[in-house]
Amino acid sequence: xxxxxxxxxxxxxxxxxxxxxxxxxxxxxxxxxxxxxxxxxxxxxxxxxxxxxxxxxxxxxxxxxxxxxxxxxxxxxxxxxxxxxxxxxxxxxxxxxxxxxxxxxxxxxxxxxxxxxxxxxxxxxxxxxxxxxxxxxxxxxx
Numbered sequence: 001x002x003x004x005x006x007x008x009x010x011x012x013x014x015x016x017x018x019x020x021x022x023x024x025x026x027x028x029x030x031x032x033x034x035x036x037x038x039x040x041x042x043x044x045x046x047x048x049x050x051x052x053x054x055x056x057x058x059x060x061x062x063x064x065x066x067x068x069x070x071x072x073x074x075x076x077x078x079x080x081x082x083x084x085x086x087x088x089x090x091x092x093x094x095x096x097x098x099x100x101x102x103x104x105x106x107x108x109x110x111x112x113x114x115x116x117x118x119x120x121x122x123x124x125x126x127x128x129x130x131x132x133x134x135x136x137x138x139x140x141x142x
Contacts, residue, residue: 008083011051012038012128013092014069014135020112021135023123024058027107028080033124036089036131037110047088059110061098066091070131079125087127115139 014036015022024037037058041050048065055063069089076085113122118136123129 002082004077004084005082006084008078008081008085009041009047010039010085010087011041011047011054012036012087012089012131013051013055013063013065014089014131015063015092015094016115016135016139017093017112019116019139020114021118022110023113024108024110035123035125035128038089048090051088051090051092055092058108062095063092064095066093070134072127076127085127087131089131 012035013022022037023034025032025034027033037055038051039054039058041047042053045053051065052063055061067090069091071088072086076087077083078085115136116139118132120129120133123132
């Protein structure tokens, strides 16, 4: 495998409410991926600003970013290009009450998933699997 040619920095939010976590199902190159809401940082923005922008773009939700949860601490090549993925996860909450989430475009929709129902295979991408395991152990194993 060739070494990556660039870094790909991603930011994601973990919003927990009533024992459930908000997740996004996205179609990328014809395949469905279950992931946490968020996406790629843009040049010139910090992680928190990038996360707020991504949630506004994808979900039309203004969020408060509460606390850091996890940052990738191992080498992860991208499944989609020749980059090395670094993902940063934060606890978030909506600034206003949101009773339900609706699809904001045809390739992605979001919904609530019970944390107790999360398994090792729930999420599609390697870093999300690690975060899901930590999330499960934070709420269910304790």
